[in-house]
Amino acid sequence: MEERAVKKQWWKEKVVYQIYPKSFKDSNGDGIGDLKGILEKLPYLKNLGIDMVWLSPVYQSPFIDQGYDISDYYKISEVFGTMEDFDTLLAEAKKLGIGIVMDLVINHCSSEHEWFQKALKDPYGEYAGYFYFEKGKDGNPPSNYRSYFGGSAWEKVPGTDLYYLHMFAKEQPDLNWENPKVKKELFDMINWWLDKGIAGFRIDAIINIKKDVNFPSYEPDGPDGMCACTAMVERVDGIGELLGELKRETFAKRDTFTVGEVFNLKEGALEEFVGEDGYFSSMFDFAPHMLTEGQNGWYDTREVTFLEWKKTIIQSQMECQGKAFLSNIIENHDEPRGVSRYLPEYAQNPDGIKMLGCVSVLLRGIPFIYQGQEIGMTNCQMDSIEDYDDIDTYHQYREAREAGLSDKEALEACYRFSRDNARTPMQWDAGENAGFTKGMPWLRVNENYRMVNVADQEKDPGSVLHFYRKLIALRKSEEWKNVFVYGEFLPLFEEDESLFAYARTDGEKKAVILANFGKEEMTVKFSENLGKVLLANMYRPQQINAREVVLEPCEVLVCQVCE
Ligand code: GLC
Numbered sequence: 001m002e003e004r005a006v007k008k009q010w011w012k013e014k015v016v017y018q019i020y021p022k023s024f025k026d027s028n029g030d031g032i033g034d035l036k037g038i039l040e041k042l043p044y045l046k047n048l049g050i051d052m053v054w055l056s057p058v059y060q061s062p063f064i065d066q067g068y069d070i071s072d073y074y075k076i077s078e079v080f081g082t083m084e085d086f087d088t089l090l091a092e093a094k095k096l097g098i099g100i101v102m103d104l105v106i107n108h109c110s111s112e113h114e115w116f117q118k119a120l121k122d123p124y125g126e127y128a129g130y131f132y133f134e135k136g137k138d139g140n141p142p143s144n145y146r147s148y149f150g151g152s153a154w155e156k157v158p159g160t161d162l163y164y165l166h167m168f169a170k171e172q173p174d175l176n177w178e179n180p181k182v183k184k185e186l187f188d189m190i191n192w193w194l195d196k197g198i199a200g201f202r203i204d205a206i207i208n209i210k211k212d213v214n215f216p217s218y219e220p221d222g223p224d225g226m227c228a229c230t231a232m233v234e235r236v237d238g239i240g241e242l243l244g245e246l247k248r249e250t251f252a253k254r255d256t257f258t259v260g261e262v263f264n265l266k267e268g269a270l271e272e273f274v275g276e277d278g279y280f281s282s283m284f285d286f287a288p289h290m291l292t293e294g295q296n297g298w299y300d301t302r303e304v305t306f307l308e309w310k311k312t313i314i315q316s317q318m319e320c321q322g323k324a325f326l327s328n329i330i331e332n333h334d335e336p337r338g339v340s341r342y343l344p345e346y347a348q349n350p351d352g353i354k355m356l357g358c359v360s361v362l363l364r365g366i367p368f369i370y371q372g373q374e375i376g377m378t379n380c381q382m383d384s385i386e387d388y389d390d391i392d393t394y395h396q397y398r399e400a401r402e403a404g405l406s407d408k409e410a411l412e413a414c415y416r417f418s419r420d421n422a423r424t425p426m427q428w429d430a431g432e433n434a435g436f437t438k439g440m441p442w443l444r445v446n447e448n449y450r451m452v453n454v455a456d457q458e459k460d461p462g463s464v465l466h467f468y469r470k471l472i473a474l475r476k477s478e479e480w481k482n483v484f485v486y487g488e489f490l491p492l493f494e495e496d497e498s499l500f501a502y503a504r505t506d507g508e509k510k511a512v513i514l515a516n517f518g519k520e521e522m523t524v525k526f527s528e529n530l531g532k533v534l535l536a537n538m539y540r541p542q543q544i545n546a547r548e549v550v551l552e553p554c555e556v557l558v559c560q561v562c563e
Pocket of ligand 1: 065068069105168204205261333334
């Protein structure tokens, strides 16, 4: 193993929990989660074994993209509370040994940000240079880029022949990273947050910050005559200089944890991004989540087999072994719930849910647990498109309808892939609104809250929640930490179509993780002896003491292996 793999760094040993603040816990009855609600639940997170909490954006925002459109980087949105509430949360979390990771959205800001407002007032002045204000070509936008949320990535600057670039919504103008003033403003802001004592940042959409400022048009990839704006992102060189500078001016000055949201990474760039001297501590492994992606959005996704999904995870693990430390998720605020997505119907039960959690949390890398994952929350079907509250869901629905799908068919696509699947309120108990709010929740509560909620699972030692606690405790235990955190990842039975199996070893001790995703029981044979049982989701004696083991459907078993 290379140095990087075993180099001890504080953040490698952590388990991170992602909070989507709007939907976590409402303390004041306005139907929207808030910082005081999070404060109230810190002991719950501590109890789960969480060391760091990533907060999706809590900054001032008009919420066109649920806070990923920031209008003031130095203010907390009033729907979430005040800066004082934030400071209290940070201090109280620290007392419990929990670090706060902020979301860093610096590819774009909100069109309501002061910079953009000033730019609109003086489209040829200083602040226009904070953005990309470009002349159109022959009465058309400067190029044929399609934004991530559909439609042209260029919007007219009112009263001029200029257009501004927005790779996401038109209310999210892209910041001009070629302008030293912009970089200085952003670096100052980042250092201001770091001065407060936060543990680090999750860095949003960061691959997009480098633009080809000639903005060439590319071959259209759809009937709208446009091409995805990623066509430019994938071709342009020079992002490294920007990210290197970002790191030098901010994160590197202290021991900051950073995790990048990086899509469209160029081949061979893994180490440059997250290697020993990489721009970030870690980045998410999205490879398994990208598999479903089709040509035309959610209505046109691919079916993915278990084998394909498993092999993709294994491939990511092998690619980064000895080189980098990825961050592993089964879901987040942009992805459907893992239980609904990765478990076949027969496995969508507490055993299956524990099995999925187990294979994910014990992978090499940093486990990220998204709120509600630890109790097995599932996708949520809304009655109509109006019940959703997500700009991307509206766009995907529209695209499906334009492609000729019926309302029902277009909704089906949303049932499977809408970002709101994971954004419904956290299910705390079986009472009104799942104990999330005393008011009217901003987004519908999933009806299954009477069956799936924290309070009931607290009482049941066999629950998914209790299993997650044991799972996290095992990963962090003095006895096994070195294996599960720093140890090597060794895939097993790679070609098996229902078994997900791997070993982890630090050279001294070795454990295997065996998970039967199939419908039938199976016998797994080893050349080594299976010994002490470290974790199981079904009844097992403390020792196996055999070279073979029979696994029930949906059974997961973690045990020590000895020569
Ligand atoms: C990231 C966020 C997503 C947001 C987008 C634009 O992908 O995770 O929620 O819509 O960036 O900021």
